[in-house]
Amino acid sequence: TWEYSPTYAIKSWAYIQLHALIGNAFNFLFNHDKVKVFYAIRVIFAVICSICETLFYRSAVNNLGPRVGRYLILTMLISAGMWNASIAYLPSTFAMYTTMIAFFYALKPVSTTSGGRIYRTIFWVGLGSLLAWPFSAAVGIPAAIEELVLRTAALKNRFERIKRLI
Numbered sequence: 001t002w003e004y005s006p007t008y009a010i011k012s013w014a015y016i017q018l019h020a021l022i023g024n025a026f027n028f029l030f031n032h033d034k035v036k037v038f039y040a041i042r043v044i045f046a047v048i049c050s051i052c053e054t055l056f057y058r059s060a061v062n063n064l065g066p067r068v069g070r071y072l073i074l075t076m077l078i079s080a081g082m083w084n085a086s087i088a089y090l091p092s093t094f095a096m097y098t099t100m101i102a103f104f105y106a107l108k109p110v111s112t113t114s115g116g117r118i119y120r121t122i123f124w125v126g127l128g129s130l131l132a133w134p135f136s137a138a139v140g141i142p143a144a145i146e147e148l149v150l151r152t153a154a155l156k157n158r159f160e161r162i163k164r165l166i
Contacts, residue, residue, distance in 0.1 A: 004016070011091075012130075012131070014131050015091055015094065015131050015132050018094075018131065019041060019089070022040075022041055022044055023037050023041055026040040026041065041089065042087040042089070043087075045086065045087045045088075045089070045093065046086060046087050048097055049086035049087070049093075049096075049097060050086075052096075052097045052100040052101055052104075053076060053082075053100060055100065055101060055104040056072075056100040056101075056103055056104050057069060057072060057073055057076075058104075059103065059104040059105075059107040059108065060072045060107060063107045063108060063109060064107060091131075091132035091133045092132065092133045092136070093132075094128060094131060094132035094133070095128035095129065095132040095133035095136035096128075097128070098124045098125065098127050098128030098132070098136070099124070099125065099128055099136060099139050101124045102120075102121045102122075102123075102124035102125045102128075102139065102140065102143075103121075105117050105118075105120040105121040105124065106118075106121040106143055118143050118146060118147045119147075121140065121143045122140050122143050122144060122147070125137060125139050125140030125143070126140065148162060
């Protein structure tokens with residue numbers, strides 16, 4: 001698309017290179033049949049999405065309760081967007097995967113001794129926004145605010161927290 005052209009160079013080729021690695025492995029396996037390689041990549045997308053959904057669901061059940069988990073699984077099952085996006089070769093699909101993993105960490109209980117939960121949340125949101133869809137970074141704003149405002153006030157070392165967060 002025009003975002004990848006040298007004239008504009010808005011997006012990085014890193015997202016496409018990530019999928020080229022998978023495609024090259026299947027290219028050898030399927031004797032250079034492009035249609036089979038394309039569908040094999042989509043099968044890998046389906047497996048990755050199911051892993052991300054499982055992590056997200058288990059985190060909701062473990063940290064919010066089984067009732068919330070039931071609502072979540074029902075919502076994901078009947079959502080046409082989840083069905084369509086799960087195997088689409090789109091940057092927003094990759095951002096969806098990383099956002100589900102980010103929420104897997106975000107839903108864990110808050111710890112006063114470790115900031116790992118927030119750092120992992122922000123890492124996954126950042127990965128999705130840097131490699132795939134920049135607008136998905138907005139999902140990480142509440143986690144960054146929690147780290148900078150709430151946890152920093154409790155831990156008294158603001159500059160160290162800001163430096164580590166960045």
